[in-house]
Every structure is written in C-alpha cells, then in structure tokens.
Amino acid sequence: MVNLRLWREGESIFEVDHDFMEFWIQVHGIPHDFMDKETGILISEMLGALTEAEDPRSDGVLRRPYLRIRVSINITKALPTGFWLDREKLPPLWVFFKYERLSDNYYSNCEILGHEKKTCKNPTAIACWDPTKKKYSPGLGVS
Template identity: 30%
Template structure:
C-alpha cells in the first residue's frame, strides 16, 4: 500500500464484520481509521478524511427520541450511516439516540445543536462520541492536544444565557457528565 495506508484481510467474513462494527480503533491514543475495502479495489476513491463514529444524541424530548429521526439529527454531525434501531422504550430508558456517522476528521467535532421544538422554543441537544481519541478542548479537533493548540477556546451561550465551553470531557460518551 502507499503512504500510511494498509490493507488488512481476514479469513472469515465474521471477523471482518466484527472489526468494522467495533470501530473506530484507538492505538496509543491515536485514531486508526478503518474503512471497508472498495469493491473495485481502488483506494484512490475512498475518502480517508472521514472516520466512522457512533454518536449519542442526548437531550431529545420523548416525541423525538426514536430512530426514525436519526438521519435528520446525524446531518448535524456528518453523513448518516445507520442507527442501532433501539425501540422507543429502550431509547427512552437510556435517554439518547445512538447514531453511526461519517465525520470529517479535519473539522471540529460538533458537540451540540439547538433543536427547534416550537415557535420560540429550542432544546439543547448534546452529542457524545464513542471511543473518541485525543481531542482538543480548545478547537474540538481529533488527534490534536489543547496544550499545542493555537486556537482560542470556543464558548457558546446555553439556553439559560450562561457562557460555557463548547468542548470538554463531556463530549466523550465514556465521561458521565
């Protein structure tokens, strides 16, 4: 393969599917971008600038907490790929939608958005990313440490008017904030 691109092949299709289901992979706190082998074998057409992530959308009110809304919500983050298709009851119990998306690695990770519920009413929807590697809490980019970041820390206004940092440990699904 060329550059930092490797081809990995499996004897069993089940092994390949398991690796693809459990992506992204983190090696030494760095992102290993695992993509499907193109059917035509031409890696020139594979967009390695995008990485597959499972993202949780928290803060949705009950009527919106169903997988049918996942494509619309996913478009706020990147390209919609799939959802875990949890039942309404399961999604309600855990309190979030789980969505599989393609995210452009060089862009900042979307941490939230305002969902318009009714005229004059918005809800703050927070994204928590599964298996998120090193991420800068200043600019929100992957594989970039805030200690070396030249960008100013990004802030947003919450619905109650408080200024809060846009990025922090709470964008990782493993962090219970």
Template identity: 30%
Template sequence: MVKEVIAKAWKLAFPMDVKCLNKDTFMFIFNHEVDLHKVYVKRPWSIRGGHLVLKKWSPDITRQEVYFSTSDLWIQIHGLPTPWRTEDNLRKIGAKVGAITEVDITGDPGGAWKRFIRVKFEVNISKPLLPGIFRPRPNKSDLWIGLKYEKLAVLCYQCSIIGHD
C-alpha cells in the same frame, strides 16, 4: 509497535501483515475476509491514544486518493424527546453531524425512558466535533440535543478537533 498493539486488540483468527507506508499511514493486509469484516465493523479503534482511521483500499486507486479526513464514530444522542426518535429526525441531526452509517436500536432497554440513542456517523474529523445542536420546537424555546462521542482518542476541548489536546 502498531502490529503488536492491534494484534492484542483485534484478536484475529488468521495472521495479518502491516506495512508502514509513511510515518502515520499503515496498510493492514488481512489473510481472511472474516477478520477484515470483524475489524471494520467494530470501528472506531485507537492506538496508544491516537485515533485510527480505517479505510478500505482497492488497487485501482492510489493511496493519495484515499480520503482519511472522515471516520465512523458512535455518537450518543442525549435529550431527544420520544416523539422525535424517528429516522427522519435522526437524518436531520445527521445533516449537521455527518452521514448515518448505523443506528443502535437494540442498545439499553428502556423504550421511552431510554437515556440516549446510539448512532454511528461518518464524521469529518478534520473539523471541530459538535458538542450538540439546538432543535426548534413550536411555541417553546429551542431544545438542546447533546452529543457524546464514544471511544474517542485524544480530543482538544478548546478547538474540538481530534488528534491533539
């Protein structure tokens, strides 16, 4: 089932093998580096509503050493004033959310009027996802910066953890 679903979604140029390591861990064996790169760059993926955590694996580590509690997620950052749209401020937000892996500076046109900034973070998905953060402002009340997660699988709106509803 997994191989059938991902074959349709990934549209690979070359054949790929899937090995079931246990009930929720699979090894994808790509026959060409181009397919591997395409799939890895376009993360995150989901399979039938479940979040698919993709990790590169090398034979010098055991599969128990692969850390599946983090995943790259695209996050829209809403409500960020134009002067705060700097790498330094994104890193401050990232300190609360996760490590920045990519910033989409070419997204929707609009410059200063752009509704949000897209940033890909490596997020610990075993912990609750933040709906947003408050950022302090001098001589004004703290500003709420909303976070919207793209392509999320099942998310519990009570505990904010991926994997159940």
C-alpha cells in the same frame, strides 16, 4: 485512533481520504415523542454520512434516554457538540452529543482530533448556551 479505509488496486496510500471517520454518537435531550429511528436519521444528515441508526424502542418501550447513531464525520474540523431544537409553544431546547470511544488524542480547546494545546492555532471555542464556559470538555466522549 485507527482509521481504516479500503483503496482501489494501484492507488497510493496518499490518495486515500482519511479525513472522515465513523463514530457512534449518543444524542441526548431529545423530547420523548421524537425518540425514534427517523429522528436519528434526520440528525445524522446534519453531521455527515449515516452508517447506522438504532431504534431506541423495543416493543414500543423506550430502552434508553438517548438516540444512538453511527455517522462518518470530517475529523479535520471541530466535532459538533449539539444543536438548538426549535419547538412550537416552548423555548428552544439544547440537544447535545456524546461520542462513544472518543480518543484522548484531541485537544478540548477546539475539539479537532490529532493535536494538542502546544500545536493548536485555533481560538478557544465558547459554548453557545453559556458564553462563560468552554464549548468542549472531556465530557464530550463516553466509554
């Protein structure tokens, strides 16, 4: 992955913060009545700094079954995989993320970018919706 950053004149390359990277993220599982740009903006606030949120509707017609947002995320921490959406009169719903063009340079045990199994010091992250499954898998990324 290439993480490009602007820096001020006279600033050293080591002073530039490379801990954040922008990703296009697909948000899957949102109920249709919440499929709008405003929901994308709210979800991006949970993840990092919003760069862009697309409106999934065109002329009132839903173009795709997921929201799409571009967010600057701290890549020194595990990538968020989703969240539980509380709903009135219905059980909570798991809403999950897929990262577009996610590099193969991540270890799917802990989902921190830039290292492999042999250098990972983090314990296996377990899925909160099913404790028998690992939280991270190669399916987290989409092309």
